[in-house]
Amino acid sequence: MKKRTIIEPFKIKMVEPLTFLTRDERKRVIDEAGNNLFLIKSEHVTFDFLTDSGTTAMSAAQWGAMMVADESYAGSRSFERFRATVEKVMGFSHVIPTHQGRAAERVFFGQLVKSGHKIPSNNHFDTTRANIEFLGAEAVDLVVEEGKDPANPAPFKGNLDPVKLEKFCAENRGKIPIGMITITNNTGGGQPVSMENLRQVASIYKKYGIPFIIDACRFAENSMFIKTREAEMGSRTVASIARETFDFADGCLMSAKKDAMSNIGGFIALRDDRWLADLRNLLILTEGFPTYGGLAARDLEGMAVGLIEVLDENYLTYRLAVSSYFSEQLNRIGIPTMRPAGGHAVYIDAKAFLPHIPPEQFPGQALAVELYLAEGVRSCEIGSAMFGKFTTESSGAKKFVPAAMELVRLAFPRRVYTQSQFDYIIEGFEEIALNKDRIRGLKLVYDPPYLRHFTARFA
Numbered sequence: 001m002k003k004r005t006i007i008e009p010f011k012i013k014m015v016e017p018l019t020f021l022t023r024d025e026r027k028r029v030i031d032e033a034g035n036n037l038f039l040i041k042s043e044h045v046t047f048d049f050l051t052d053s054g055t056t057a058m059s060a061a062q063w064g065a066m067m068v069a070d071e072s073y074a075g076s077r078s079f080e081r082f083r084a085t086v087e088k089v090m091g092f093s094h095v096i097p098t099h100q101g102r103a104a105e106r107v108f109f110g111q112l113v114k115s116g117h118k119i120p121s122n123n124h125f126d127t128t129r130a131n132i133e134f135l136g137a138e139a140v141d142l143v144v145e146e147g148k149d150p151a152n153p154a155p156f157k158g159n160l161d162p163v164k165l166e167k168f169c170a171e172n173r174g175k176i177p178i179g180m181i182t183i184t185n186n187t188g189g190g191q192p193v194s195m196e197n198l199r200q201v202a203s204i205y206k207k208y209g210i211p212f213i214i215d216a217c218r219f220a221e222n223s224m225f226i227k228t229r230e231a232e233m234g235s236r237t238v239a240s241i242a243r244e245t246f247d248f249a250d251g252c253l254m255s256a257k258k259d260a261m262s263n264i265g266g267f268i269a270l271r272d273d274r275w276l277a278d279l280r281n282l283l284i285l286t287e288g289f290p291t292y293g294g295l296a297a298r299d300l301e302g303m304a305v306g307l308i309e310v311l312d313e314n315y316l317t318y319r320l321a322v323s324s325y326f327s328e329q330l331n332r333i334g335i336p337t338m339r340p341a342g343g344h345a346v347y348i349d350a351k352a353f354l355p356h357i358p359p360e361q362f363p364g365q366a367l368a369v370e371l372y373l374a375e376g377v378r379s380c381e382i383g384s385a386m387f388g389k390f391t392t393e394s395s396g397a398k399k400f401v402p403a404a405m406e407l408v409r410l411a412f413p414r415r416v417y418t419q420s421q422f423d424y425i426i427e428g429f430e431e432i433a434l435n436k437d438r439i440r441g442l443k444l445v446y447d448p449p450y451l452r453h454f455t456a457r458f459a
Ligand SMILES: *Cc1c(COP(=O)(O)O)cnc(C)c1O
Pocket: 053, 100, 101, 102, 103, 125, 127, 128, 182, 186, 215, 217, 254, 255, 256, 257, 258, 265, 266
């Protein structure tokens, strides 16, 4: 019999108690933090959905492998085990470890990207974009149109638009040192890219002689979406889908804090050795020797085990069920979300949910604060608190330009929370939905010059 209930496919042998504060205690905490959830301590949070990055619960097998790691400075056997695993899963034999994803980006782009270059992708993640722009190049987003519409339930909203890409490559000959795609499309809400799109994108890059590099942070989640949503993929194993994904590419950049199920780590993986010597020289400058790259050998062991565990289809069924279940439950109680749910996160549409709060009073931030007060949930506003701008008009008057969307992101750590905990949270959200008219807007009282969301204060 096929069961209706999708369960956590693991036993739990190490636990950490949840902390519960009263609403009054939380009120004191959030007041002191200027209504900014980045400024509160994790010990004051009950359910931490700030990010899925590096927050994974590692397995007994990962911890076990870490205990027998070979911490030799050069030629460690842990490096060889890690390298061989990357080759087995992705087919790339040349592997350069880094301390996390953005270090892989900095080393790789530092070698290949020059001022005046343009790098296309579906959507660049923010550290990817920042590392490209830092070199004086342009990061260009060419996601399909449906990827920009939060209500459109299309199955592969992370796809890179092949028509736009063809035109872009034809118009920018000689300026594109590499072409990219992000799987899943984090900036676009964790939406997947189809195998058909990967094939099209690879052939366009090939036609123009552009090396194809995948930002592979959530490659296993993307492969599971392909298995469940794309025609003729249902009978394939996720491992073979993942392998075919990488077969289209010349290499990948990876943050191991996502689908390598690790708390830290990253890598560059490449099919051939054309850039290898130069990349290793850059690596030695800031990350370390090529067989550890800014990590301990035990981290390499953890990643090697994680890269295999993440392809377990029971795990991936449960993983994708977390966000789809959570978003269905939110929609059931009248809380609108971006559709369909992404792989690692659910995005609440705060503009639609709280129409009585205008953008200049930060409806997303107001909702994030209420989710904390009511439930001890830490989420992340992705709206006008993060991206809104103040401009001065010719008359001298100050004007607020809001973000295009007012979203609150709940990103789910891997293997950390259970279904009954999600049901408990949803119960509390029902209360919030009933009394949403009482939620009040916020006023920005400290506006830092850079990256407002990390340090801003609101009243
Ligand atoms: C997290 C992430 C990165 C950067 O990785 P870090 O390990 O956080 O430095 C790059 N691209 C995508 C798509 C990511 O999700």
